[in-house]
Amino acid sequence: MRAFTNRTNRNRTTRKLALAGALAAAGLLLTACGTDDGMSGMDHGGMSASSSATASASAAPGADSAPGDFNDADVMFAQMMIPHHEQALEMAKLADGRAEDSEVKKLVTAIEQAQDPEIQKMKAWLKGWGKPESAGHGGHGMGGMMSDQDMKDLAATKGEAFDRKFAELMIAHHEGAVAMAKDEQQSGSNATAKKLADDVVRTQSAEVAQLKKILDRL
Template identity: 75%
Template structure:
């Protein structure tokens, strides 16, 4: 009886050890499953981060689109951009002629200011027209595609006369022509301020009136002392 009890106890001990081992393995399996769950959670977090980054990229794209086509616009806004682009381009052509010809320091200073302001404005207006789905030129129908019909635009002869002089003669001619050119730009900008609808275009018109009116006053002072 005593021997049987010891053998039985030994069997029970072995069975208990086997059960303990099985429980330990089961626990490890559960732990692994938990880690797997954590891994999935990590992937989910990464996916969420990517998803949350996507709206930002979309917002950036939307911001770019908004910069190209900033809000509601009307025919006056379109005409303002279409006419002001070649007007500005001619001002830049006049400014380029000053290189090697201009003598007066104030004239050179104004030339630099014109180049600094009008080149970015040209790019901005071209972006607007592209965003609005409108051509850069108003076309022959409006008589402004080649610059005709726009106040202050120089003729080919005016440009040739300006290119033919140097020194003080250039400074005087440049000032005279640029005053007329700026007067035309200010008139177009004032029309945009009155009839335009687009906020960005009207803001640019404000800048043109303010900046070019100041430059007209400076050019007149230059003419007075030359």
């Protein structure tokens, strides 16, 4: 009876040890899988977070930055559009105390609000690209630029005469800007610069149409 009891106890002990061993092995296997998955998950998660941060930085650059590749067309677009915009602002300043038509005055304000920030953006691009603000184009290729005499003639007018002359000169000026922007759309490679070119084509084409209507009623 005692021998039977001993054998029974030994059998129970053996079964317990076997069960414990099986559970331990299963635990190790699960831990290993969990470790692989966990590490893999952390690795993938880390890479995804890093990639997302990089993508977000690229997708939402600073207002004055132009990240990514650029080519000569992008550089020329900025170098030429800066003085072109600056002259538009000079023309707009002449409207103060000279313009009479309310629609002309509103258009002058719109030009100032749009083009001054764009000048600052393009200057920042060129600085970031390591390029000078001016490459000595001498006005070549900048359509619609006013001569010194044009500016003097505009400054010498007032009231309706100013409104008419301003509209005539600004139409030509805007059309020149649109032509340069279309060149950038076709030949540029920098996404930010091309986006600005899109904006120039859209806004200034609309303003040309508005200026023509103003001329028709003056």
